[in-house]
Amino acid sequence: xxKIVSLPPKIQSIDELKNYLNLALExxxxxxxPYLVSMYTLEPDTNKESLEIIRTVVVEEMLHMLxxxxxxxxxxxxxxxxxxxxxxxxxxxxxxxTKKNELLKINLQSFSRxxxxxxxxxxxxxxxxxIRESVPRDEPFNSIAEFYSTILDALIYFNNHIGxxxxxxxxxxxxxxxxxxxxxxxxxxxxxxLESAINAINLIIDQGHREDESSFCHEGPSHYQRFxxxxxxNSEDSKSFFGDRITVxxxxxxxxxxxxKHINYKNHEELEKKSKEFNILYSNLLDLIHIAINGxxxxxxxxxxxxxxxxxxxxxxxxxxxxxNFRAAPTFEYIEESNxx
Amino acid sequence: xxxxCIDVSEKEFxxxxxxxxxxxxxxxxxxxxxxxxxxxxxxGESKHMKYLDYQRNLDLYYSASVKSPNSPFSSNSHAPxxxxxxxxxxxxxxxxxxxxxxxxxxxxxxxxxxxxxxATLHWLGTCxxxxxxxxxxxxxxxxxxxxxxxxxxxxxxxxxxxxxxxxSGEVNDQRELGQLLNIKEEWFGKEYVFPMHKIPESNIDKxxxxxxxxxSITFQGHQYSLKVTSTPQARNGIPNMKYRYxxxxxxxxxxxxxxxxxxxxxxxxxCVPICPIQAKYSALKTLDSAxxxxxxxxxxxxxxxxxxxxxxxxxxxxxxxxxxSNNPNDFSLYTAVGKIFVLAANPVENSKLMLKxxxxxxxxxxxxxxxxxxxxxxxxPQLLGIFKGPGSTSGIESLRNGKFREHRSAFRIEIGNLGxxxxxxxxxxxxNSLVFEKNNSGKKLRESTYDMNQRQIQLGFMLxxxxxxxxxxxxxxxxxxxxGNLRPIINYKLSExxxxxxxxxxxxxxxxxxxxxxxxxxxxxxxxxxxxxYNNNSYAFSGAGHFMGGHVMGTxxxxxxxxxxxxxxxxxxxxxxxxxxLPTTGTANPTLTLAALALMSAKWINNSLEKEKIxxxxxx
Numbered sequence: 032x033x034k035i036v037s038l039p040p041k042i043q044s045i046d047e048l049k050n051y052l053n054l055a056l057e058x059x060x061x062x063x064x065p066y067l068v069s070m071y072t073l074e075p076d077t078n079k080e081s082l083e084i085i086r087t088v089v090v091e092e093m094l095h096m097l098x099x100x101x102x103x104x105x106x107x108x109x110x111x112x113x114x115x116x117x118x119x120x121x122x123x124x125x126x127x128x129t130k131k132n133e134l135l136k137i138n139l140q141s142f143s144r145x146x147x148x149x150x151x152x153x154x155x156x157x158x159x160x161x162i163r164e165s166v167p168r169d170e171p172f173n174s175i176a177e178f179y180s181t182i183l184d185a186l187i188y189f190n191n192h193i194g195x196x197x198x199x200x201x202x203x204x205x206x207x208x209x210x211x212x213x214x215x216x217x218x219x220x221x222x223x224x225l226e227s228a229i230n231a232i233n234l235i236i237d238q239g240h241r242e243d244e245s246s247f248c249h250e251g252p253s254h255y256q257r258f259x260x261x262x263x264x265n266s267e268d269s270k271s272f273f274g275d276r277i278t279v280x281x282x283x284x285x286x287x288x289x290x291x292k293h294i295n296y297k298n299h300e301e302l303e304k305k306s307k308e309f310n311i312l313y314s315n316l317l318d319l320i321h322i323a324i325n326g327x328x329x330x331x332x333x334x335x336x337x338x339x340x341x342x343x344x345x346x347x348x349x350x351x352x353x354x355x356n357f358r359a360a361p362t363f364e365y366i367e368e369s370n371x372x
Numbered sequence: 373x374x375x376x377c378i379d380v381s382e383k384e385f386x387x388x389x390x391x392x393x394x395x396x397x398x399x400x401x402x403x404x405x406x407x408x409x410x411x412x413x414x415x416g417e418s419k420h421m422k423y424l425d426y427q428r429n430l431d432l433y434y435s436a437s438v439k440s441p442n443s444p445f446s447s448n449s450h451a452p453x454x455x456x457x458x459x460x461x462x463x464x465x466x467x468x469x470x471x472x473x474x475x476x477x478x479x480x481x482x483x484x485x486x487x488x489x490x491a492t493l494h495w496l497g498t499c500x501x502x503x504x505x506x507x508x509x510x511x512x513x514x515x516x517x518x519x520x521x522x523x524x525x526x527x528x529x530x531x532x533x534x535x536x537x538x539x540s541g542e543v544n545d546q547r548e549l550g551q552l553l554n555i556k557e558e559w560f561g562k563e564y565v566f567p568m569h570k571i572p573e574s575n576i577d578k579x580x581x582x583x584x585x586x587x588s589i590t591f592q593g594h595q596y597s598l599k600v601t602s603t604p605q606a607r608n609g610i611p612n613m614k615y616r617y618x619x620x621x622x623x624x625x626x627x628x629x630x631x632x633x634x635x636x637x638x639x640x641x642x643c644v645p646i647c648p649i650q651a652k653y654s655a656l657k658t659l660d661s662a663x664x665x666x667x668x669x670x671x672x673x674x675x676x677x678x679x680x681x682x683x684x685x686x687x688x689x690x691x692x693x694x695x696x697s698n699n700p701n702d703f704s705l706y707t708a709v710g711k712i713f714v715l716a717a718n719p720v721e722n723s724k725l726m727l728k729x730x731x732x733x734x735x736x737x738x739x740x741x742x743x744x745x746x747x748x749x750x751x752x753p754q755l756l757g758i759f760k761g762p763g764s765t766s767g768i769e770s771l772r773n774g775k776f777r778e779h780r781s782a783f784r785i786e787i788g789n790l791g792x793x794x795x796x797x798x799x800x801x802x803x804n805s806l807v808f809e810k811n812n813s814g815k816k817l818r819e820s821t822y823d824m825n826q827r828q829i830q831l832g833f834m835l836x837x838x839x840x841x842x843x844x845x846x847x848x849x850x851x852x853x854x855x856g857n858l859r860p861i862i863n864y865k866l867s868e869x870x871x872x873x874x875x876x877x878x879x880x881x882x883x884x885x886x887x888x889x890x891x892x893x894x895x896x897x898x899x900x901x902x903x904x905x906y907n908n909n910s911y912a913f914s915g916a917g918h919f920m921g922g923h924v925m926g927t928x929x930x931x932x933x934x935x936x937x938x939x940x941x942x943x944x945x946x947x948x949x950x951x952x953x954l955p956t957t958g959t960a961n962p963t964l965t966l967a968a969l970a971l972m973s974a975k976w977i978n979n980s981l982e983k984e985k986i987x988x989x990x991x992x
Contacts, residue, residue, distance in 0.1 A: 079427065080424065083423075083630065086632065091632075209611060209621075210610055210613050213635060213636055216632055251631070273422065273424050273629060273630070274423075275424060335636075
């Protein structure tokens with residue numbers, strides 16, 4: 032706790048820290064539509080184990096969004112989810128470098144080995160000794176763990192530098208309590224000081240990016256380990272999520288065009304209508320979450336209902352056949368409020 | 373550790389529990405935490421403790437053409453179970469083709485589940501506390517039996533049970549009800565809240581609340597309110613931040629084997645018979661946490677067939693049949709040894725086992741009870757937004773107590789959220805009749821289906837049934853099934869006291885439908901197995917699934933089988949726990965009460981094991 036850290040080169044001011052935390056919110060959000068789309072493409076009543084495994088990751092990503100929002104609010108920032116600029120578009124480039132020295136690119140695509148490999152890239156861990164203490168300002172991060180580690184250093188630095196009371200000056204009523212969060216995937220952490228902020232960041236890193244047994248506060252396989260099992264069902268290295276070996280049927284999957292766009296549905300009346308309805312729901316949902324994390328946590332109850340509608344709408348879309356055995360799919364595009372009718 | 377059909381005769385346990393339902397699992401968990409070595413012998417299967425296998429039960433339910441409480445939980449010839457669908461007639465012989473031999477004169481219409489987790493696998497999850505007067509009906513109303521303990525003694529265990537099960541509810545609604553029921557005792561502690569906030573009231577609950585505001589009904593010159601009260605229930609809701617149990621806030625418990633499911637009820641509406649996400653409590657959750665203590669062993673596919681007692685009233689061991697396949701001869705007989713033995717199977721199985729083992733007490737098997745259930749139904753003039761939420765989220769509870777209990781049964785009224793599903797098989801039956809009788813199709817069919825289903829009201833009246841010695845479970849050593857299992861023989865009759873309660877229930881129903889401006893559609897036909905005529909009126913009752921009695925508790929060996937800690941009179945180390953011990957049914961769904969009693973027994977069992985340790989220490 033009393034670790035002395037210097038100011039990370041990438042985060043020179045509290046405002047920059049707030050921006051980075053909003054970027055964290057965006058990155059967490061960016062993973063959810065690809066996970067959902069891969070789930071939607073599983074044929075009904077097949078690959079139930081994979082579907083459930085991906086779902087468990089999704090609920091934890093939602094928890095991570097909430098934890099990040101709690102940290103932003105705790106230091107008097109504003110978490111933003113109602114602005115087109117903050118909503119991922121696909122393909123989405125995560126500002127993280129992969130091993131191939133390219134930025135990590137996330138697609139909306141069918142459940143496939145390739146998709147799961149991308150998921151593994153998203154959730155991969157970096158061994159502690161590979162996380163750089165100070166990432167130079169003009170270099171990208173090597174991993175999400177490194178990204179969060181930098182944020183953690185900045186939190187500690189400003190806390191030590193200007194004092195806990197001055198730094199954690201946010202309105203405590205904006206914190207999302209466990210009461211308002213759905214519980215699946217863990218319980219929210221109320222952030223009021225450095226200790227709780229560190230716990231929140233550790234929970235995010237721990238749930239997602241662990242490759243080995245070490246764990247601060249989380250039981251069961253990490254996201255990385257869960258996706259690894261889907262790809263390597265019979266491997267000795269796989270940790271079994273359900274306690275039994277699972278089977279994966281890669282061919283029981285609907286084909287969709289990678290990164291579908293609403294604009295390409297223009298000449299299909301029913302499809303265009305449903306796709307727009309889906310995007311309106313998605314946009315309404317993000318706006319409502321924005322309201323919930325900006326002082327009205329009770330709005331989360333409404334969000335739950337929309338999430339179910341979103342799933343139903345996506346299922347309707349997936350039933351629409353396109354040429355060559357392809358199916359329609361939701362495009363997850365944010366529509367400005369003025370264009371929603 | 374869970375094992376199937378293994379031999380444990382080489383091991384010695386502190387406590388051997390027969391039956392892995394809610395009573396057995398609660399006791400196992402507590403004793404496991406106290407460091408006692410516990411064995412649970414479960415007659416049925418245990419594989420649904422694994423998440424993916426639980427999901428397979430769900431597939432069984434989806435594919436069943438007739439959906440009964442046991443449709444997800446298949447019958448097992450080594451551990452047979454009754455099925456509601458076994459009762460098809462008023463003629464006892466016709467109802468005896470399943471597991472039970474029904475002697476009548478009226479059929480016993482309930483069933484239970486012989487799988488690990490027991491009947492909590494298919495229950496609705498209603499968790500009402502009994503009211504203090506239910507503990508002294510003999511003294512107060514001159515009816516039935518008195519309990520050997522007071523409500524006050526049991527109250528702390530009710531609180532513990534509400535924690536262990538995980539109850540969502542609004543305590544202030546219960547307090548208000550307490551006033552309507554004229555409860556003088558402290559029913560709920562002053563600072564008490566439930567672990568989770570109440571499950572939101574359904575559309576029909578809200579509609580009824582509004583329509584019945586300020587309304588009442590008069591019986592024998594006394595006015596009784598018809599207020600709607602939210603139901604405390606065993607399903608996950610929003611944790612109440614004010615709640616503390618031993619200083620800790622409440623964390624909802626998710627699905628067994630998948631902590632990412634079931635932390636909130638999301639209204640799948642198939643609670644009975646199976647919650648797809650395990651937001652509804654089942655004993656599997658308690659078993660899962662019992663196993664974490666490292667002190668609890670579960671052996672499934674192990675049917676206990678006999679209790680062996682030495683010449684001094686001390687149980688030495690139980691014999692169990694460990695089967696490996698569905699072949700009648702494919703089993704071995706093993707024994708399990710322990711210091712204390714707890715029978716925690718269904719009242720019928722507990723009674724059967726004690727009768728077969730010649731446990732000395734003339735009252736074993738006697739005082740079998742249920743909550744006879746009178747369904748009524750009507751059509752509202754307006755669309756109600758039903759078929760949403762759990763099976764029931766509110767009730768009219770204000771007729772559960774009153775001076776009328778001197779003459780007739782009290783009842784509670786369960787407000788159904790699923791239309792005429794239970795009474796008429798809606799919505800499927802409605803669609804059938806629209807298509808095949810009224811030749812509807814296309815848009816008209818869609819509209820009529822919606823209209824007919826969305827106006828349905830179903831009010832279920834759950835009646836008190838006093839203990840009567842002639843209602844009983846017996847065995848006959850000649851009556852065995854093809855696997856050699858003794859078949860329970862059931863003698864059962866509703867007394868005039870209960871039928872008079874039914875009469876009052878039906879009057880109340882008519883009053884309610886008229887206050888609601890609804891058309892009452894209830895009609896009972898004489899081909900219904902539960903059909904009864906009384907004072908020129910017709911009724912038909914169903915079972916509530918609430919097996920009670922069989923080893924009732926009391927103050928001495930002359931009036932009961934067990935004492936207030938559920939220890940069998942005359943035996944040093946034998947307990948019979950569960951609903952079988954209840955001397956009265958009251959009008960509360962009984963699981964919460966049996967859970968409270970089990971927790972009280974667990975504490976007592978632990979104390980007596982501790983004392984034994986001290987005694988041994990002194991001897992040395």
